[in-house]
Every structure is written in C-alpha cells, then in structure tokens.
Amino acid sequence: MRIARFSIDGNVAFGAVEGEKQDELVLDIIKGIPFTDFELSGTKVPVSKVRLLPPVLPNKVVAFGRNYADHAKELGNEVPEAPFAFFKPATSVIGPGDEIQYPSFSQDVHHEAELAVVIGRLCREVPRERVKDVIFGYTCANDVTARDVQKREKQWARAKGFDTSCPLGPWVETGLDVERASDLTIQLTVNGEQRQLGRTSEMTHSIEDLVVNISEAMTLLPGDVILTGTPAGVGPLHVGDEVAVTIEGIGTLTNKVVKRG
Numbered sequence: 001m002r003i004a005r006f007s008i009d010g011n012v013a014f015g016a017v018e019g020e021k022q023d024e025l026v027l028d029i030i031k032g033i034p035f036t037d038f039e040l041s042g043t044k045v046p047v048s049k050v051r052l053l054p055p056v057l058p059n060k061v062v063a064f065g066r067n068y069a070d071h072a073k074e075l076g077n078e079v080p081e082a083p084f085a086f087f088k089p090a091t092s093v094i095g096p097g098d099e100i101q102y103p104s105f106s107q108d109v110h111h112e113a114e115l116a117v118v119i120g121r122l123c124r125e126v127p128r129e130r131v132k133d134v135i136f137g138y139t140c141a142n143d144v145t146a147r148d149v150q151k152r153e154k155q156w157a158r159a160k161g162f163d164t165s166c167p168l169g170p171w172v173e174t175g176l177d178v179e180r181a182s183d184l185t186i187q188l189t190v191n192g193e194q195r196q197l198g199r200t201s202e203m204t205h206s207i208e209d210l211v212v213n214i215s216e217a218m219t220l221l222p223g224d225v226i227l228t229g230t231p232a233g234v235g236p237l238h239v240g241d242e243v244a245v246t247i248e249g250i251g252t253l254t255n256k257v258v259k260r261g
Contacts, residue, residue, distance in 0.1 A: 002251070003034050003137070004171035005057075005095075006050040016040055017171055023048065034172075035120055035136065035222040054095035055139055055172045056118055056223040061088040062214050063114075063143055063160065067203050067229025074232050083205045083213040086156050088143070088166045088227070096169035096253050101260040102239050103162045106146035109237050109257075112230035113188035113196045113245040115181065116141035117207060118172050119224040126215040131208045134220070137174035138181050140245040140253035141227050142167040142188075144237070168225065173250045178207055185248040186231060190241050198231025 002017035004027060014034050015027030025047040028040045065084045066072040072079045094100070102109055120136025143166065150159035176184075181200065188196040205213070210226055237243060237257050244254040 001174045002171045003030070003055065003174060004047075004169075005053045005055050006047075007053055008045060008050045012053065015045070017047070018044070052096045052170055054093050054168045055170070056168070056225065058090055058093065058223050058225040059221045060090070061093065061166055061225045061227060062086075063088055063227035064205065064210050064229050067205055067210075068198065068231045069204055070198075070202070070232035071230055071234065074234070079204055083210055085214055086160060089161050091163055092161050092166040093225075094164050094167050094255070096167070096255070098167065098255060099164065099258045100142075100144055100167065100237070100243070100255050101164045102237070102257055103146055104260050105158070106149050108146065108148040110145045110147045110234045111188055111190065111195065111237050111243050112143035112145055112234050113186055113247075114141040114143050114227045114230050115184065115186060115200050115247055116168060117181075117211070117226040117228060119220045119226070120222055122219065122221055124215055124219045126211055126220075128208050128212055131211045132178045134211065134215075135178065135207075136222070137172040138176055138247075138250055139168055139172045139225075140170070140247050140250055141225070142243065142245050142253065142255065143227055143230060145234075147236075167245075167253055167255045169253045170251050176249060180249070182207055184250070185246075187246050188233070189244045189246075190235075190237065192242075195235055196231055196233035198233075200228070202231060203229060
C-alpha cells in the first residue's frame with residue numbers, strides 16, 4: 001500500500017494512494033494515523049486536487065554516509081568498516097514539489113538519491129531478525145549536501161542539515177519486505193538528464209545493519225527516517241534545476257532548486 005500525507009482545504013490527512021497513471025491517482029482518506037491499526041474511510045479525492053506533503057514528520061532523520069563503495073571512491077573516501085551515521089534535523093524535511101532553497105553560505109550544492117526507511121513503531125536495540133517488524137515502509141529521499149561546506153568543516157551539521165536539504169516522498173510504500181527493498185533500482189535525473197543510477201543491493205551495510213546499528217544507541221520513534229546512502233554519480237545543483245529521484249517499486253520525488261529568499 002502507498003500511503004501519502006496531504007493537505008486539502010486547510011486540513012491535513014493521510015490517504016491510501018490508488019491507481020497507476022499519474023493523472024488518475026486518487027487518495028482514499030485514512031481514519032486516524034497509519035502507524036496503528038486504521039481503516040479507509042471510503043472518501044476519495046484526486047491527487048491532482050491536493051498538495052502532497054512530506055509523507056511523515058520525523059522526530060529525527062538518521063543518515064548513513066559512504067554506504068556505496070563507488071560513491072565513497074568518487075569523493076576520495078575510504079569505505080567505513082562500520083556504518084557511519086549523521087543527522088539531518090526535522091526542519092530540513094520537505095515534500096514532493098517543494099522547493100530546495102540554495103543556501104547562501106555555499107557555492108557547491110550536490111544531489112544524493114537515497115532509499116529512505118520509515119520506522120513504524122517505538123523500538124530500541126532491535127535484533128536483526130526483528131528489523132522487518134519495526135519498518136513501516138520505504139520512500140524516496142534526496143540528501144542534499146553543501147559539498148564545499150562539508151569539506152571545509154569537520155562537523156556536517158550545516159552541510160547536511162540546512163533548511164530544505166531533505167526532500168522525502170512522494171509517499172511511503174508499505175508493501176515491500178526487507179529482501180525486496182534491498183535490491184531496487186535507484187536513479188536521479190537533473191532537468192531530465194540521468195546523473196545517478198544504481199541498485200540498493202550495492203550497499204556496503206544492509207538495511208538490517210543500519211537499523212541494528214542506530215537502534216543500539218537510541219530509541220527510534222514511529223515516523224523516524226533512516227537514509228541508507230547514495231550510489232555514485234553525485235554532482236552539483238544550480239538554481240532553476242529540477243531534480244527527480246526515482247526508486248523502483250516506490251515512485252518519483254521531484255523538487256526544484258530556487259535561490260534562498
């Protein structure tokens with residue numbers, strides 16, 4: 001099931017996405033929130049009539065760096081022996097169609113297409129065999145990065161955490177199991193030109209590795225997001241660019257880059 005979060009007439013709700021063709025998609029509005037048992041209301045609204053929002057509002061976004069060997073190599077980095085985590089704040093999250101605001105303190109902003117794992121229940125110290133039980137679903141992400149700032153500063157807080165640097169969407173796909181999610185095509189285009197193409201099977205550390213690793217250290221809450229790393233091909237974004245992340249079996253997340261006001 002694809003679950004989207006949206007606004008219409010000033011109200012925010014979740015809905016199950018039905019249909020295949022983009023111009024024919026409809027939302028069956030969910031009663032309540034999707035992290036518990038829920039019912040579909042039967043009240044349907046066309047996706048074209050709503051504004052899609054970030055599919056979740058995470059308490060935290062935990063991102064893992066250098067998790068694809070070719071990406072680590074292209075930036076001159078070693079592949080870490082253990083998962084290498086950093087954070088993006090909740091204020092960095094935007095949804096499909098929202099604008100990526102080019103930060104005033106950077107002259108070299110890059111795209112990074114990523115598979116995002118959405119946590120579905122409160123959990124801590126998750127054993128490997130239970131990882132599948134704590135995952136709500138998967139969505140597309142773009143770990144937008146101020147590369148020059150990342151290189152210049154020892155901490156990545158500003159380079160990775162500036163406002164609008166974490167597009168998520170367009171919805172959460174709940175119908176993928178961990179095995180299937182671990183071998184999906186992931187690609188990114190800028191203005192229709194392909195920049196990144198890989199498979200999630202190329203991850204150095206698996207989805208299970210990442211959930212086990214971070215849950216050893218901290219409690220994960222429903223709606224928290226784990227970014228699993230990016231394949232090779234990262235590169236610069238410029239004001240006016242339209243960037244799209246497409247992941248097999250999930251969908252396409254599209255955003256436009258604008259000058260920060």
